[in-house]
Amino acid sequence: MTISLSSYPPQQIAALGAAYDAAVARKRLRFAAGLSVFVVLLIIAGLGAEVAPKAFIDKIGNFVGYFDRILNLDSGSRVWTDPAEWFWGWQKWLKLLAETLLLSYVGTTIGAVSAFCLNFFAATNLSPHPALRFVVRRLMEFCRTVPSIVFALIFVIAFGLGPMAGVLAIAIHSIGALGKLYSEQAENIDMKPLEGVRSTGASWASSIRFAVLPQVMPGFASYTLLRFEINVREASVMGFVGAGGIGQELVVAVRKFFYSDVSAILLMIIVTVFIIDICTGWLRGRLFGTGQRA
Amino acid sequence: MTPATRDPSELLARYPGLFRASHHGRLKALAIGLGAFALFLFGCWYLEFSLARLITGLKQLGWFIKLMIPPDPGTSFPTYLVAMGETLSIAFLGTLLAATLALPVSLLAARNIIPSVFLRFPVRRFLDSIRGVDTLIWALVWINVVGLGPFAGVLAIATSDFGAFGKLFSEAIEGADRKQVEGIRAAGGGKLHEIRFGLMPQVLPVLAGQILYFIESNTRSATIIGIVGAGGIGLQLAEQIRVLEWQKVSTLILMILVAVAAIDFISTRLRFAIIGRARDVRH
Numbered sequence: 001m002t003i004s005l006s007s008y009p010p011q012q013i014a015a016l017g018a019a020y021d022a023a024v025a026r027k028r029l030r031f032a033a034g035l036s037v038f039v040v041l042l043i044i045a046g047l048g049a050e051v052a053p054k055a056f057i058d059k060i061g062n063f064v065g066y067f068d069r070i071l072n073l074d075s076g077s078r079v080w081t082d083p084a085e086w087f088w089g090w091q092k093w094l095k096l097l098a099e100t101l102l103l104s105y106v107g108t109t110i111g112a113v114s115a116f117c118l119n120f121f122a123a124t125n126l127s128p129h130p131a132l133r134f135v136v137r138r139l140m141e142f143c144r145t146v147p148s149i150v151f152a153l154i155f156v157i158a159f160g161l162g163p164m165a166g167v168l169a170i171a172i173h174s175i176g177a178l179g180k181l182y183s184e185q186a187e188n189i190d191m192k193p194l195e196g197v198r199s200t201g202a203s204w205a206s207s208i209r210f211a212v213l214p215q216v217m218p219g220f221a222s223y224t225l226l227r228f229e230i231n232v233r234e235a236s237v238m239g240f241v242g243a244g245g246i247g248q249e250l251v252v253a254v255r256k257f258f259y260s261d262v263s264a265i266l267l268m269i270i271v272t273v274f275i276i277d278i279c280t281g282w283l284r285g286r287l288f289g290t291g292q293r294a
Numbered sequence: 295m296t297p298a299t300r301d302p303s304e305l306l307a308r309y310p311g312l313f314r315a316s317h318h319g320r321l322k323a324l325a326i327g328l329g330a331f332a333l334f335l336f337g338c339w340y341l342e343f344s345l346a347r348l349i350t351g352l353k354q355l356g357w358f359i360k361l362m363i364p365p366d367p368g369t370s371f372p373t374y375l376v377a378m379g380e381t382l383s384i385a386f387l388g389t390l391l392a393a394t395l396a397l398p399v400s401l402l403a404a405r406n407i408i409p410s411v412f413l414r415f416p417v418r419r420f421l422d423s424i425r426g427v428d429t430l431i432w433a434l435v436w437i438n439v440v441g442l443g444p445f446a447g448v449l450a451i452a453t454s455d456f457g458a459f460g461k462l463f464s465e466a467i468e469g470a471d472r473k474q475v476e477g478i479r480a481a482g483g484g485k486l487h488e489i490r491f492g493l494m495p496q497v498l499p500v501l502a503g504q505i506l507y508f509i510e511s512n513t514r515s516a517t518i519i520g521i522v523g524a525g526g527i528g529l530q531l532a533e534q535i536r537v538l539e540w541q542k543v544s545t546l547i548l549m550i551l552v553a554v555a556a557i558d559f560i561s562t563r564l565r566f567a568i569i570g571r572a573r574d575v576r577h
Contacts (some may be wrong), residue, residue, distance in 0.1 A: 041386065048383030049525070062439040099341070106337040109330070140416040145554050146547060147518045149430070153535045155544075158358065159351035163341040236431040240522060241532075244341065249524075254434045266427065273426035 111174025
């Protein structure tokens with residue numbers, strides 16, 4: 001049996017080859033141009049951020065050394081040989097962790113409720129008036145772009161030191177972040193139920209209640225749980241500026257070189273974040289079935 | 295198909311569950327709602343909320359806002375611009391460093407590359423624990439290692455993003471199509487060839503999109519790590535807030551807003567150019 005291969009005549013192959021080479025050359029040229037822009041940016045950024053490779057290499061030992069030190073007790077033995085000494089302040093720290101969790105819970109709740117009230121005014125398909133939509137959207141953008149710790153810094157001065165400033169900072173940031181996600185969710189609904197409810201003469205509020213809410217609630221709940229996870233992490237650093245939670249203890253331990261305390265508090269934070277992640281993941285799975293991770 | 299009955303009361307009798315939520319379900323929803331509300335009230339009490347404090351605080355806040363207008367940098371505008379440049383550099387370098395380091399590790403965490411759960415599990419938990427620690431905490435740690443300054447900020451952002459990228463990249467790799475990889479294997483390619491020619495062309499655009507998105511969000515993070523002394527505009531901001539120079543504070547906040555909006559704009563354009571409008575990577 002012979003196999004016959006059909007082929008183009010040589011002139012045509014040469015022309016196609018040339019066209020291919022030209023196309024590849026253009027692609028390579030574009031890639032090279034992009035790469036050179038990238039390298040220039042990299043160098044500028046390196047100078048701007050005072051990157052010091054030599055200092056880094058000289059001091060990278062400190063990084064390992066730091067972790068070595070935080071895993072040593074004052075007596076010089078490893079931390080895990082004496083857990084009672086390592087976690088000497090566990091009662092105080094657990095209380096602060098509970099405060100951190102409550103802080104993020106209250107902050108998330110206030111943020112979610114406010115975002116819930118605002119988002120329908122920001123969604124293109126539901127907003128009663130374009131001007132109102134514009135104002136609400138800009139407000140949310142502002143809340144989202146200014147980092148929560150900056151709000152915390154200002155609130156600490158206005159409301160005094162303590163967790164209240166942290167709660168309000170987290171709440172405001174959550175309004176911005178959740179408001180955007182909520183309104184995107186509301187923009188993606190099926191408009192037919194809304195038309196149906198409207199055609200019965202329902203008011204704006206009741207058409208939202210009976211046509212929009214049933215469609216968006218699962219998505220809203222899922223986003224809120226995710227936000228709670230993020231807020232737990234943020235709440236753990238609110239104490240850096242005096243806005244409550246475990247951060248205060250951590251920053252004191254780091255600054256005063258209480259090495260074993262640093263590792264103990266860090267470990268407690270990591271474990272808490274793990275537990276919260278697992279719980280919210282489980283809750284999301286129960287509420288909406290698996291694979292619906294927003 | 296059964297013909298639809300015209301009498302609603304008959305339907306009601308046949309499918310009571312469709313017309314009225316069950317008592318059990320209602321009670322459960324009510325209990326959850328009440329529980330959540332009670333926890334909220336308890337939280338407010340425990341965290342020392344009080345109406346009096348709220349009112350005085352709001353009054354103070356209103357006074358601050360009045361003092362903030364109009365924004366006025368005084369003579370320190372050039373300093374602020376330099377600090378802003380520092381912030382952008384930190385975000386850019388930190389993200390890139392994290393992405394470079396995370397790519398090989400994410401391969402180890404992907405199910406279709408490392409089938410063994412015993413190897414994959416520790417890598418994943420390691421990435422998770424890095425992610426569980428906030429950027430500001432990493433900044434504190436790195437300041438102890440390389441000293442105060444923006445370089446500590448770059449390393450802090452790189453560390454916390456390393457965890458996030460490792461997870462996102464490995465998910466992108468797991469979502470890749472098997473067929474290309476099998477094609478390479480059929481043509482006699484080794485394991486590394488499979489990754490280079492089968493996987494990378496599929497996942498690189500997705501990864502590039504994610505990196506761009508992170509540069510955007512890291513611009514925000516980089517504005518605050520200065521608060522603990524790791525360089526950038528946050529240092530100026532924290533200082534001006536502490537000395538109550540409200541006009542300078544509002545200038546700095548305005549600069550942050552403008553910078554974030556600009557980066558947002560650029561990276562959205564680039565992202566769409568890379569992956570096309572239809573597939574936004576923001577999950």
